[in-house]
Amino acid sequence: MQPSRMPDATPYRLTIPPRAEFVATARLFAATVARVFEVQDTTVEDLKLATSELVSLAILNGNDAPIVITITPGHPMTLSVGPLGVPSRSPATPSVAPLDVVHAVFSDVSVVADAVTITFGLEPTA
Secondary structure, eight states: OOGGGOOOOSOEEEEEOSSGGGHHHHHHHHHHHHHHTTBOHHHHHHHHHHHHHHHHHHHHTTOOSOEEEEEEOSSSEEEEEEOOOOOSOOOSSOSSOTTHHHHHHOSOEEEETTEEEEEEOOOBOO
16 A cells, blocks of 8 residues: 555554454454554464464463454554453463464563553565
């Protein structure tokens, strides 16, 4: 997109109930917003994975509050998911820490209060 045609940099928000059937909706939301800003396909796929992981974590933690997914355009862009809730149970022998997958695909991941924020570059598609 031409810079003059770029969409507004206002944050995009989706609020979903903490139920498994809404994980796909959250994933599609993240992908759609990223594609509007012409984020590279590989990064879009990583965002979809991270969104699925974070929303699933909030659901598994027994979170009863609506889950808010926010994407803030800019240079860089951010994806924030929360509240994640407090774990209602801990597996006896976890094979993967809750944020390991997210850290594997994004290097800039922060946890503030009860939300996770991922910062990623805006690499336009060719």
